[in-house]
Every structure is written in structure tokens, then in C-alpha cells.
Amino acid sequence: DCLSESTQERCPVNFPVAVVLPAAGSGERTGLSTPKQFCRILGRPLISYTIHAFERVCWIDNIVVVVAKESHDMMADILHKYNHTKVKIVEGGPTRHRSIFNGLLAFSEPGVGPKLQKPKVVIIHDAVRPFLEEDFLLKITLAAKEQGASGAVRPLVSTVVAATTGGCLDYSLERAKYRASETPQAFIYDIIYQAYQQCSEAEFQFGTECLDLALQHCGTRAQLIEGPPTLWKVTHKQDLASAEAVIKESLSQSACIISGECTETQNLSIWMKNCLTAAGMRVDAIPNTERSMTLSASRNVIKLSVNSSDFVEIREMMKRCEESKDFLLYPVIILWVFLNVSDQVSLRQENDEASTIMNLAEEAKKINIFLYCVQLRYSKVSTEWERTVNRLCQLTMALIRDRNAAFTGQMLQA
Amino acid sequence: DCLSESTQERCPVNFPVAVVLPAAGSGERTGLSTPKQFCRILGRPLISYTIHAFERVCWIDNIVVVVAKESHDMMADILHKYNHTKVKIVEGGPTRHRSIFNGLLAFSEPGVGPKLQKPKVVIIHDAVRPFLEEDFLLKITLAAKEQGASGAVRPLVSTVVAATTGGCLDYSLERAKYRASETPQAFIYDIIYQAYQQCSEAEFQFGTECLDLALQHCGTRAQLIEGPPTLWKVTHKQDLASAEAVIKESLSQSACIISGECTETQNLSIWMKNCLTAAGMRVDAIPNTERSMTLSASRNVIKLSVNSSDFVEIREMMKRCEESKDFLLYPVIILWVFLNVSDQVSLRQENDEASTIMNLAEEAKKINIFLYCVQLRYSKVSTEWERTVNRLCQLTMALIRDRNAAFTGQMLQA
Ligand SMILES: [Mg+2]
Ligand SMILES: [Mg+2]
Numbered sequence: 144d145c146l147s148e149s150t151q152e153r154c155p156v157n158f159p160v161a162v163v164l165p166a167a168g169s170g171e172r173t174g175l176s177t178p179k180q181f182c183r184i185l186g187r188p189l190i191s192y193t194i195h196a197f198e199r200v201c202w203i204d205n206i207v208v209v210v211a212k213e214s215h216d217m218m219a220d221i222l223h224k225y226n227h228t229k230v231k232i233v234e235g236g237p238t239r240h241r242s243i244f245n246g247l248l249a250f251s252e253p254g255v256g257p258k259l260q261k262p263k264v265v266i267i268h269d270a271v272r273p274f275l276e277e278d279f280l281l282k283i284t285l286a287a288k289e290q291g292a293s294g295a296v297r298p299l300v301s302t303v304v305a306a307t308t309g310g311c312l313d314y315s316l317e318r319a320k321y322r323a324s325e326t327p328q329a330f331i332y333d334i335i336y337q338a339y340q341q342c343s344e345a346e347f348q349f350g351t352e353c354l355d356l357a358l359q360h361c362g363t364r365a366q367l368i369e370g371p372p373t374l375w376k377v378t379h380k381q382d383l384a385s386a387e388a389v390i391k392e393s394l395s396q397s398a399c400i401i402s403g404e405c406t407e408t409q410n411l412s413i414w415m416k417n418c419l420t421a422a423g424m425r426v427d428a429i430p431n432t433e434r435s436m437t438l439s440a441s442r443n444v445i446k447l448s449v450n451s452s453d454f455v456e457i458r459e460m461m462k463r464c465e466e467s468k469d470f471l472l473y474p475v476i477i478l479w480v481f482l483n484v485s486d487q488v489s490l491r492q493e494n495d496e497a498s499t500i501m502n503l504a505e506e507a508k509k510i511n512i513f514l515y516c517v518q519l520r521y522s523k524v525s526t527e528w529e530r531t532v533n534r535l536c537q538l539t540m541a542l543i544r545d546r547n548a549a550f551t552g553q554m555l556q557a
Numbered sequence: 558d559c560l561s562e563s564t565q566e567r568c569p570v571n572f573p574v575a576v577v578l579p580a581a582g583s584g585e586r587t588g589l590s591t592p593k594q595f596c597r598i599l600g601r602p603l604i605s606y607t608i609h610a611f612e613r614v615c616w617i618d619n620i621v622v623v624v625a626k627e628s629h630d631m632m633a634d635i636l637h638k639y640n641h642t643k644v645k646i647v648e649g650g651p652t653r654h655r656s657i658f659n660g661l662l663a664f665s666e667p668g669v670g671p672k673l674q675k676p677k678v679v680i681i682h683d684a685v686r687p688f689l690e691e692d693f694l695l696k697i698t699l700a701a702k703e704q705g706a707s708g709a710v711r712p713l714v715s716t717v718v719a720a721t722t723g724g725c726l727d728y729s730l731e732r733a734k735y736r737a738s739e740t741p742q743a744f745i746y747d748i749i750y751q752a753y754q755q756c757s758e759a760e761f762q763f764g765t766e767c768l769d770l771a772l773q774h775c776g777t778r779a780q781l782i783e784g785p786p787t788l789w790k791v792t793h794k795q796d797l798a799s800a801e802a803v804i805k806e807s808l809s810q811s812a813c814i815i816s817g818e819c820t821e822t823q824n825l826s827i828w829m830k831n832c833l834t835a836a837g838m839r840v841d842a843i844p845n846t847e848r849s850m851t852l853s854a855s856r857n858v859i860k861l862s863v864n865s866s867d868f869v870e871i872r873e874m875m876k877r878c879e880e881s882k883d884f885l886l887y888p889v890i891i892l893w894v895f896l897n898v899s900d901q902v903s904l905r906q907e908n909d910e911a912s913t914i915m916n917l918a919e920e921a922k923k924i925n926i927f928l929y930c931v932q933l934r935y936s937k938v939s940t941e942w943e944r945t946v947n948r949l950c951q952l953t954m955a956l957i958r959d960r961n962a963a964f965t966g967q968m969l970q971a
Contacts (some may be wrong), residue, residue: 177652187865189665203619217636276762290725292726294726296718296720297715299717300737300790300792301711301737301738301739301790302584302737302738302765302766303713303730303735303736303737303738304710304735304736304737304738304766304768304781305719305734305735305736306736306781307778310780310781310782311704311705311778311779311780311781312708312769312772312778312779312780312781313770313778314769315738315765315766315768315769316717316735318765319763320719321717321718321719321730322715322717322718322719322720323717324715324716324717324718324729325715351716351729351732352716352718352729354718354726354729355716355726355729358726360581364721364725364726364727365725365726366724366725366726367718367724367725367726368724372793375795376714376715378714379786379789381789381799381800381802381803382799384798384799384801384802384803385795385796385798385799385802386795387798388795388798388799389795389798392635451793476866501970512863531912537963538963541961541963544939545959545961547955547959549951549952549954549955550952550955550964550969552970553967553969553970554970555964555967556911556915556966556968
């Protein structure tokens with residue numbers, strides 16, 4: 144799971160490890176005005192997801208992000224807003240290789256501010272590949288420590304062809320013999336540093352592969368390690384939608400139902416739990432919010448109420464969420480389900496309630512909580528009741544999977 | 558625009574052209590149980606989008622889809638449901654090349670049923686690349702006619718590396734010299750047919766490139782043509798989300814507001830038009846639905862009403878939509894906006910209306926119309942009214958872009 148927190152167990156790495164993230168590119172290929180590393184996914188810039196993937200790993204000490212001069216302030220704001228504390232910003236160069244070298248220099252040259260500890264192994268990674276798992280980072284890091292260099296590879300998706308000068312097919316490569324070189328790549332710091340120091344101007348400008356530089360200048364043959372498909376790179380505009388879908392899916396795996404104390408909502412809770420579980424969700428049901436419960440741990444909370452609404456508990460949840468440091472990392476959903484067991488509600492009261500909820504949802508949105516409401520009416524006719532509960536579960540899953548900020552504060556009907 | 562209909566102008570191709578779509582693969586890479594060509598996007602199988610992209614081109618005569626034996630009936634259902642009339646199903650072989658050859662044989666061997674006309678040029682394309690524009694197909698086709706073969710290429714996204722037997726970096730290719738070979742590819746029929754007839758068993762099993770077969774067996778050097786980024790292939794599970802996003806975006810470019818005859822809704826129509834236009838939509842506003850108006854042409858209809866609701870017009874629209882042959886190709890949105898200028902509505906009436914709308918939306922969904930409702934209350938306070946209209950436009954855009962079947966029949970509040 145790309146969003147899980149790193150374990151607090153014994154650290155598997157006993158040497159210093161740092162990361163360089165080149166992010167100075169302009170990302171023409173997305174066809175967007177914002178460089179893709181700064182495009183927002185669920186409100187948060189893509190690069191913050193990538194940073195978080197490294198930052199949560201206990202054995203990674205420092206992360207250097209290399210950005211264009213004009214992006215420095217925006218990057219600083221991102222670090223502050225999302226509480227990224229292991230990160231230092233370095234100014235990029237005119238090419239990717241210059242930028243990476245600038246990043247490496249942050250560990251060795253006396254600069255402004257506190258100097259970073261020189262790592263034994265440095266990981267170089269594209270800022271636009273946000274989905275990284277700790278175990279793969281560990282593989283890459285240990286291989287680099289042993290062999291001097293390592294890099295992720297993936298099978299080729301297309302056949303690679305060479306063209307004649309006339310633009311015709313010259314020959315095609317035997318697909319099985321080749322791999323696509325991806326990132327992360329890792330190096331013993333001294334090796335990649337030395338390779339860059341010996342780089343020619345032409346290599347700085349046109350070279351594409353760090354692995355190749357280590358081979359050419361230091362005779363280090365990188366170990367190639369088959370990476371998971373999740374390493375894929377946000378290259379084109381439509382890839383942002385993919386990344387969003389991957390993140391939304393990982394946020395939709397589980398939910399927590401707060402059933403309340405009364406029989407009606409506790410029964411509804413059992414129905415919902417069965418229905419959502421059958422659809423593949425992990426569901427916990429508890430009678431009341433616990434003091435220890437953090438909303439950022441259970442990212443989808445379903446609160447069941449009968450008739451009149453209890454705003455105190457919702458405000459309490461919001462407060463606890465705001466107190467946690469990482470509330471801005473992922474939007475949390477509170478789905479408030481109103482079970483009407485009678486129809487003695489006057490229109491005026493409903494209108495008042497609707498606008499109170501709308502205002503509360505506006506407040507919640509500011510702290511990255513999406514509050515939605517669903518109303519349903521209890522029916523003694525079992526087929527009708529079953530249909531209503533099914534519709535409630537359909538809406539629940541759609542709201543959780545969709546995480547659409549535009550529908551917060553709405554009162555839907557199941 | 559990947560969804561635009563082909564023009565009815567003078568045909569730019571005066572020789573017979575056919576298409577072979579190999580779709581017999583099992584698509585392990587998506588990690589889904591359904592082969593990716595049959596995965597649904599907005600309810601419709603991916604392969605139907607690809608077929609439609611060819612079928613709408615007037616100068617393409619026949620499309621042969623090659624599917625695994627066990628998929629035959631499902632494919633036949635798809636052709637029938639989505640009214641694909643130019644398509645013939647052929648049974649696949651054990652490899653991609655066998656499947657393509659089976660497809661080609663449909664034009665030359667006496668089979669069951671009516672024989673297909675032998676084309677001058679045959680286009681071979683992956684069923685999982687749904688985004689094809691007519692002008693690129695024309696380029697590929699004309700180049701094949703002239704040169705015997707042609708194929709789409711794209712720049713390499715990653716560096717390509719060769720590994721030693723020990724799994725280390727052997728060397729990396731100079732990226733600028735190579736291209737990724739994609740589809741569509743096109744061939745003079747007799748050339749690719751002859752190439753396959755001369756194929757060895759090993760080539761049938763391990764060969765990846767049709768272009769290469771034409772070169773090896775017929776000495777035909779294919780012309781390589783740089784394709785647009787939209788040619789990308791649905792390979793992994795997350796690519797389905799990309800494809801959906803691309804389709805949804807192209808369906809969200811424009812809307813038609815039906816303002817009604819009264820002053821209040823006509824004013825609201827002007828406000829909405831300005832707001833949606835500023836957000837990048839093309840918006841037409843007309844007072845009433847016209848007889849000639851087809852919902853599938855203007856895929857997003859916004860109907861404005863004052864207070865009590867006029868179900869007759871909605872039913873009329875639904876009927877016209879169902880009469881058009883292609884209503885299942887893309888879901889159409891009807892957004893029904895209720896402007897309340899007074900608050901003399903009793904709760905009972907509102908409840909009745911809500912369930913009538915919910916039922917109507919269920920009916921509409923069956924013919925691929927997504928009916929949503931938004932209520933708003935007129936305010937004489939101009940700042941408040943402005944805020945309400947803005948919220949209405951936010952909801953409108955979210956509903957149109959999202960095209961979420963789960964929220965149909967809901968009454969949202971602006
Ligand atoms: Mg590299
Ligand atoms: Mg091929």
C-alpha cells in the first residue's frame with residue numbers, strides 16, 4: 144500500500160542514506176502550464192506525494208529537491224504547508240544532469256545554512272513517480288551499497304525501432320534483450336559524485352543515464368532490479384488522472400462506521416457493514432468515536448444518527464483531525480447518515496439544518512475534511528428497506544471513491 | 558477531438574481499406590480478471606470505443622476483430638448493443654501474430670457467411686488504443702499505399718538498457734536514435750499477407766513486429782510516422798482511469814442551456830453562460846428544446862425551471878434520445894435546475910417530487926441519460942445571489958465532468 148506509514152521496527156539500514164529529487168523540469172509533455180511535479184492531485188502537489196514516500200522511511204535522512212529558481216518560493220511553501228521536515232531545496236541547472244549534480248553538491252560543498260551529512264548511498268529519483276514502496280527502496284539501496292550502483296528497470300511496453308535517415312524502418316530490437324531504465328537509482332555517493340566531476344560538457348547536456356555515467360567514468364556496472372509497475376512516471380496530462388485514481392483507490396480500502404447507541408442505527412450499521420464488505424471494503428463498526436481514534440488513520444468515517452442531528456460529535460472529530468500534523472496530506476471523508484424513523488419533520492427545520500450542514504462542510508473543507516450527508520427513511524416493508532440500504536451503500540462507495548470536493552455539504556437521498 | 562463524427566465531405570481515399578484489430582489477449586498486466594479490451598469505461602467496453610473510432614471513418618469499409626473463442630459471444634453482444642455494423646468477428650490464435658494472420662485470412666479465404674472484399678490497404682491496430690483521429694489514419698494509410706508499409710512511432714519515454722547475463726548494466730542506447738513502435742500500422746494487403754505466409758513457427762511465436770515481418774520477408778521498409786500522444790495504450794490498471802478521464806474531458810467541452818420563457822430563468826441562463834464560459838466551456842442558450850435537437854449532439858443539457866417542475870419536456874427529451882441509434886455510445890447529462898423564487902412549498906409536495914424525480918432518473922439511466930437536479934433560491938441580496946450562482950456553476954461542472962451514475966436522481970442545493 145503506497146500510503147502506509149513506515150514500520151517503527153528495527154532499522155534495516157545502518158549507514159546514512161539521502162535522496163536527490165530533480166524537479167527543475169518544465170514538463171512540456173503534459174500540455175499544461177504548471178510543470179507536472181507541481182500539478183495538484185486531491186489538492187496537493189504531486190511532488191509532495193513523492194517527498195512523503197521517502198520521508199516516511201525511517202532510514203532516509205535527507206531529501207534534496209532541486210527546483211528551478213522561479214519555483215523556489217512555491218517549493219518552500221509546499222514544504223511548510225505539508226510539514227516536510229527532512230527536505231532541503233537546491234537550485235537547478237540548465238539540464239537534468241546539472242540539476243542532479245547541484246543536488247549532490249549540497250552534501251559536499253560548504254553552502255549557506257547547516258551542511259547536510261554526506262550519505263554513504265544516495266538515491267536519485269524522478270519527482271513525478273510518486274508511488275514508491277519502502278521494500279523496493281531498500282533493495283535498491285542495499286544493491287548500491289554492495290555494487291556501487293543500482294537502478295530500477297521495467298519490461299519494454301513497445302518494440303524499439305531504429306530509423307533510416309529517410310524515416311523508414313532500419314531494424315527493430317529484440318524486445319526480450321532490453322529493458323526500460325526507470326528510477327529510483329542508487330549510488331555510493333562517492334562514485335556518482337566522481338562520475339559527475341569527470342563529466343564532459345556534452346554529457347551534461349545530452350546524456351540521459353546516471354547509470355551510464357557511473358559506468359563510463361568509474362567502471363561501475365549498476366545492478367538492474369526489476370521494479371513494480373507502480374514506478375510509472377507521470378509524463379502526459381492523462382497520467383495525472385491515473386495517479387489520482389491510484390491514490391483514490393488506496394484511500395478507499397476501508398471505512399469506520401460509528402453506529403451510535405440506539406437499536407435502529409446499530410442494526411443499520413450491521414446491514415451497511417455486510418454490504419460494504421461484500422463490495423471489497425474493510426469495515427470496522429464501533430458504537431462511539433474513541434478518544435484515541437484519529438481521522439487520518441481511518442480515512443473514511445461513516446456516522447449514523449437518528450432524526451435530529453448531533454453536531455457536537457462532528458465538531459469534536461474535526462478538532463481532533465486539525466490537531467494531527469498531517470491532516471493536509473489526504474482528504475478525510477465524514478459521511479453523516481440520517482435515519483428517519485418517523486416523518487414528523489417540518490420543512491422549516493429541514494431548511495435550517497441544511498444550511499447549518501452546508502456551513503459546517505465549508506469549515507471542514509478548510510481542514511481537508513469532506514463532509515457529506517445522506518438521508519434515508521426506515522421502511523417496515525423489507526424489500527423496500529433492503530433497496531434503500533443498497534442505495535445507501537452505493538452512494539457511500541461513490542462518495543468515498545470519488546472524494547469530490549464539489550459535493551460536500553449536500554444532503555443526498557438513499 | 559476524439560469523439561467528433563467524421564465529415565461527410567468528399568472522400569480522400571479511393572481504394573478499399575480494412576482494419577484488423579487483434580483482441581484475443583488476456584491482458585494480465587492490468588491485474589484484472591477481465592481482459593482490458595473488455596473493461597468498461599462509462600459503462601461501455603473499451604474495444605467498442607476503438608471500433609467506433611474506425612467505424613465513423615467513411616473510407617474504412619470493414620473491421621475484423623480477432624477474439625479468443627471464449628469471448629466470441631460477448632463480442633457479438635457488444636457489436637449488437639452498440640450498433641457496430643462494419644465489424645466481423647474472427648477467432649484468435651495462440652499468439653498475437655497468429656491472431657493477426659487469422660484476421661487477414663478473413664479477406665482471402667472462403668469462410669462461413671458473406672466474404673469480405675479484399676482491401677488494397679489493411680490497418681492493424683491494438684484494440685486497447687481507443688483514441689484515434691481520422692487525419693492520422695489517413696496519413697498512415699496513404700503512406701502504406703505508397704511505400705507498402707507504415708507505422709506509428711513515438712519518442713522513447715525511458716532510456717533503453719541492455720543487461721549482462723548477471724543482471725548488470727551492459728550498455729544503454731542513445732535515446733535520440735530510437736523510437737517506440739506503436740500502432741496503427743498499415744500495409745498493402747498483399748505484402749503483409751505474403752509476409753505471414755512465409756513466417757516461420759518461431760516468428761509466429763516470438764516475433765513482436767509486423768513491420769519487421771514485412772521487411773524480412775518482402776523487403777518492404779515501412780515508413781515510420783510520428784504519432785500523437787493520444788495513441789497511448791491501455792496497459793496497466795491505472796491506464797483505464799486515464800482513458801476514462803480523457804473521454805470524460807472530451808464529453809465536457811460544451812453544454813446547452815434551455816432557459817425557458819420567463820424572465821427569471823432567462824436571467825439565470827445569462828449568469829450561468831458567463832460563468833461556465835469563463836471556466837472554459839462552450840455554452841449555447843436557447844429558450845426551448847427544438848425538435849431537431851439531438852441530445853447525443855449536445856451531450857450536456859441544462860434545463861432551467863421555476864418552482865413547479867415540468868416533467869413533459871424531460872420525457873420528450875428522453876424519447877428523442879432513445880430514438881437516436883447511438884444513445885448508448887456516451888452517457889448524456891440532463892441537469893435540471895429549479896429556481897425557487899418563493900418559499901411557499903409544502904414538505905409533502907417536495908417529498909412527492911423528490912421520489913418522482915428519483916424514479917424518472919432510474920428510467921433515464923436505462924437509456925444512458927444521467928438526470929441530476931439542483932435547487933437554488935433566488936435572493937435579492939446581490940452578493941448572496943452571486944455566491945449561489947457560483948455554487949450552481951461549480952456543481953454543474955462537477956456533475957458534467959464526473960458523469961457519476963451513482964448521483965443520478967439526487968436533488969442538490971446550490
Ligand atoms: Mg537517469
Ligand atoms: Mg506490431
